[in-house]
Amino acid sequence: MDVNLKKDRMAKNERWVALLNRRPLDRVPVCGFTGGFSLVHTGLSIADFYNEPRKSYESQMRVAEKFGFQEIPRIAYAGFGGWEFGGEIKWPSGAFAQAPMILKYRVQKADDISGLSMPDIKTAGIIPNIMQICRLVDESGSPYIWGLICGPFTIAGNICGMNTLARWLIRNPEAAHRLMTLATEFMIDLAQYYADSFGAPRVILDIGDPSTSNQVISPKQFENFVLPYATKLADRVLGTGIKHIFLHACGEQNANLPSWSNVPLGDPGIVSVGHEVDLDIASKYFPGHVIMGNIEPALIQTGTPDRIYEAARVCIIKGRKHLGGFILSPGCELPPLAPEPNVWAIMQAVSDYGWYE
C-alpha cells in the first residue's frame, strides 16, 4: 500500500487541547497505544519502555512524531500494583515478552492481607520511573500529563493473583473487599500525587481495568466488586480537580457497559474499548465522553495493510459520528512487533476518511 498522507493542520498538542475542550479538529486523532512498539521501533528493548524513563520518553516522542500519533509519553502496564505492594516482577526479556510479569504475589492467603501496608507513593515499585517520564513531559511544555493508576479490581488481582481473587469473590468476599479497599486507597493517593506534582487540570488519569472483562468475571460480580470501588475512585480523583479520566476497559465488556456508564469520568472523560465492543454501542453508553478504539491488535500484528486499512476505515466511519469526540486507536496496546506498513495503513485510512474539514 502506498502511503500518501494529507498534511496535518494542527499540531499534536493543539489537537489535544481542542479535543478535550470540544473544539473543532483538523482530523481524527490517533493514539497509537504504543508501549514496547516505540522502543523496538527505535532500536531499543521492550524492557526499556518500563525501566529506562528517558530512553522511553525519547522513543515515544520520536514514534509519535513519525506516525502522527497523539501519544503523551507514559508508562502503563496491566500488572501494575503487584510490585508496588511487595510482589516480585520480572522485566520483559527475550523475543516474545511484552510487559513486566509478576513472578510472586505478595498475598498468598487471606491472612496475608492484614500484613499489607500502603506502599510509599514516592518510591514504590515502578512509580519513580512513571513520575520521571511525567516530569519530562511536563518540561516539554505538553498541555497534559498522562498519569497511570489502575482499576482497583485489576490492582487487587495483581496483589494476590487472579486465581485467588476469583475464588474469593464467591468463597471469601470479605477478603476480596478488604483488598479492593486497600487498592482503591492506594490509587486515590497516587492520583493526588499526580495532581499535586503537575496541577490537577493538566492530568489525564489513566485507569486501566482489563481484569474486569467478562472473559473473567460475570456482570453481576462486576456490579458487586468493581463498580462500587471504581465509582469511589473516580469520585475522589475528580475531587482532586483532575478533569479527565481515561478509562481503558478492554476485552469482552459489553455486559459491563451499563455499569461503567455510571462511573463519573470527568468532562470529558476518554473511554477506550477493545475490539469486542462495537463503537456504535460505546457511543450510546458514553454520549458525553470521548470514545477511543478499537482496531484489533492481533489483526495489526498478523493482517495485511489492506485489511488493517479497512478495519481502521470502519472504526473512523463509526467513531466520527460520535458527538463526544473520537480517537482512533488499537483496542489495546499496539503489538510491539507490528509490521510498520500495517501501522501506516491506519494513518492512511485517517488521511482518506478522517478529515473533519
Add this chain to the structure above:
Amino acid sequence: MPSVERSQELIKSLFESVINMDEDAARVISNAILNEGVDAYSAITRGLTAAMEKVGVLYANHEYFVPELLLCSDALYASLEILKPHVKIDTSAFRKKIILGTVEGDIHDIGKNLVKIMFEAAGWEVYDLGNDVRISRFVEEQKRVKADLVGLSALMSTSMLAIPKIIELLRAEDKGVMVMAGGAPLNRDIAAKYGANGYAANAGEAVQEAFRLLEAKSK
C-alpha cells in the same frame, strides 16, 4: 454392592456437588461412593466428567465465569483425590495425552489452567509445562511423551508469535503432530495461519475441538 438406584443417586449427587461448587459435599459423597462399593471409575466418568462437561457448557454460554469454573474444579479435584486410587482398571493404554503450556514470554495461565481442568475431567493425561515455557521445551516433551495433541496458549500479541515457531519445530521432528492453540489475541484464522490444526475460543470448547481433530486425523 449398592442397588442400581442407590449408585445412580450417589453419582447424581457427585455430579451436582461439582456443578454447585461444593467441595465439602464432593468429599463426603466420594467417601460414601467408596464405602458403599460403587465403582470408582464409573463415578468419575458418569459423575465428575459429566459434571465438568456441563460446567464447560455453562462457561461457554456465559452462565459460569472464571470464579465459578475454578470452584467447580476444586470440587472435582477433591473428589478425584479420593476416588482415583480406587480405580481398578488400567486406563493408561487408551487414555489420550495432551501437552499444555503458556508460551515463552507469557505468564498468563488462567486460560491454560482452565483448559487443563477440562482435559483432566475428560480423562486425558495432561502434561502441563506451566507458563513462560521456552520453545524447545515443547519439542523435548513431545519427543518424550508422544502426545496425541500439543496445546499452546498465549495472551499477548508478542508472545503469540512464539506459536508458529513452536509448531515449526514440532513439525520438523514429526510432520503429523497435532497442535491446538488458544488465548485472547488468537482466533481461528490466526491459529490456522500459524499452522495449528485446531483452535478453541474458550476452555469449554477445547475438549470437543480436540476430539474433533483426532477423529479427523483417524479418517
